[in-house]
Amino acid sequence: RSEKVWITIGGVVLAAFFATVAIDAFVMGATPPSDPKMIDPAKVSTTPPFDKPGLVQVGPKEYDANMTAFTFGFGPNVLNVPVGAKVNFHVTSKDVVHGFEIPGTDVNMMIDPGFVNSASHTFDKPGKYLILCNEYCGAGHQLMMATIIVG
Ligand code: CUA
16 A cells, blocks of 8 residues: 555656656747847847948958848948958848858858858958858849959
């Protein structure tokens, strides 16, 4: 008789344990932990440094390029970079998922709305480089590009 009681208690404890795990999983799933780096995509245009997209000199031969991606373009549309400069691209999207590829370099990123993705490249050769979107993002996808002029 007392054995039955203990088995029942054991069962109840086990059930309570699983219920706790299930509730935790549900609550966590319902409210994912907020990422401090996340920007509300609707507020990208008013959030520094993306309120003033462009080049910022951060060293003797080093620049940050803070850029936005949107349907269907990049801000800014043209970057003028001195030969030999290292450029750290920091890019976020104002709307949907875009791509950020600079053919002829290793820069190739996916740009998620509100998340800042980064990549660097040193432009040793003068010339014209293209920034292309390589994620299908809608009717104007093929037209989505910007230019880097190194010289
Ligand atoms: Cu943006 Cu394709």
